Amino acid sequence: xxxxxxxxxxxxxxxxxxxxxxxxxxxxxxxxxxxxxxxxxxxxxxxxxxxxxxxxxxxxxxxxxxxxxxxxxxxxxxxxxxxxxxxxxxxxxxxxxxxxxxxxxxxxxxxxxxxxxxxxxxxxxxxxxxxxxxxxxxxxxxxxxxxxxxxxxxxxxxxxxxxxxxxxxxxxxxxxxxxxxxxxxxxxxxxxxxxxxxxxxxxxxxxxxxxxxxxxxxxxxxxxxxxxxxxxxxxxxxxxxxxxxxxxxxxxxxxxxxxxxxxxxxxxxxxxxxxxxxxxxxxxxxxxxxxxxxxxxxxxxxxxxxxxxxxxxxxxxxxxxx
Numbered sequence: 001x002x003x004x005x006x007x008x009x010x011x012x013x014x015x016x017x018x019x020x021x022x023x024x025x026x027x028x029x030x031x032x033x034x035x036x037x038x039x040x041x042x043x044x045x046x047x048x049x050x051x052x053x054x055x056x057x058x059x060x061x062x063x064x065x066x067x068x069x070x071x072x073x074x075x076x077x078x079x080x081x082x083x084x085x086x087x088x089x090x091x092x093x094x095x096x097x098x099x100x101x102x103x104x105x106x107x108x109x110x111x112x113x114x115x116x117x118x119x120x121x122x123x124x125x126x127x128x129x130x131x132x133x134x135x136x137x138x139x140x141x142x143x144x145x146x147x148x149x150x151x152x153x154x155x156x157x158x159x160x161x162x163x164x165x166x167x168x169x170x171x172x173x174x175x176x177x178x179x180x181x182x183x184x185x186x187x188x189x190x191x192x193x194x195x196x197x198x199x200x201x202x203x204x205x206x207x208x209x210x211x212x213x214x215x216x217x218x219x220x221x222x223x224x225x226x227x228x229x230x231x232x233x234x235x236x237x238x239x240x241x242x243x244x245x246x247x248x249x250x251x252x253x254x255x256x257x258x259x260x261x262x263x264x265x266x267x268x269x270x271x272x273x274x275x276x277x278x279x280x281x282x283x284x285x286x287x288x289x290x291x292x293x294x295x296x297x298x299x300x301x302x303x304x305x306x307x308x309x310x311x312x313x314x315x316x317x318x319x320x321x322x
Contacts, residue, residue: 042160138222175208
């Protein structure tokens with residue numbers, strides 16, 4: 001079963017996710033490949049999301065690896081951490097192309113890509129790469145913002161346009177929305193009136209707060225799903241460290257319920273967690289993001305291995321950082 005997992009640094013000096021060594025799993029190939037993407041060139045309010053991936057990985061080394069809900073240690077499925085991508089100043093379209101190429105390599109290796117952002121524009125590269133492998137893909141977007149602008153700040157590849165670009169490629173279901181411009185609202189309304197927006201389903205934050213049936217959300221997703229979580233979907237009371245915080249957001253178990261319902265009835269083939277903008281001296285948001293990534297891995301792995309709930313567990317070593 002799982003071997004003792006010593007803390008270990010990756011080749012670029014960043015700790016591996018979870019503080020895990022490269023051999024801390026049971027199979028020959030790790031299930032998940034974590035790709036840090038420290039990019040925030042199109043940040044429109046507060047910049048600093050480029051520091052998000054490092055903060056998430058560092059916080060993850062302090063997690064307990066046992067999941068009390070599922071009664072297992074999800075890391076035993078295998079989690080590898082890639083060297084962080086190098087950001088480019090050539091613009092978001094070029095960065096998206098590079099993300100697509102990197103994710104394609106992960107998929108070719110039989111891993112589930114897990115992207116850590118960075119700004120939300122990088123999700124388009126993830127979705128493009130997944131579509132090459134899974135042509136019937138759909139996307140579940142948990143977010144405070146609709147991200148349905150056609151262009152913003154003179155580019156159609158701004159973080160504020162990412163859901164619009166995704167909707168042109170595959171169906172997308174949005175959850176937690178509570179901030180959009182009039183043009184975005186009119187775009188969504190026109191689609192509804194014309195009966196042409198079957199590829200876009202929007203569930204506002206008020207729908208969740210009133211009590212939502214997650215089966216009604218999942219039913220509009222295809223069999224293969226990519227989940228993208230912009231951390232500003234959370235209420236800023238528990239997630240203040242984002243580039244564009246919005247009041248009236250979701251809480252921890254709201255988001256977990258959405259992920260669990262999706263992983264329980266669909267095949268999640270990739271996901272990301274983006275837009276963490278670390279606050280100096282405030283580590284709780286970093287830890288929330290790290291724990292969220294690990295819980296998502298747990299749900300995805302549980303859906304792939306439904307009968308495997310009580311493995312013979314061996315504990316992670318608590319050796320000093322290498």
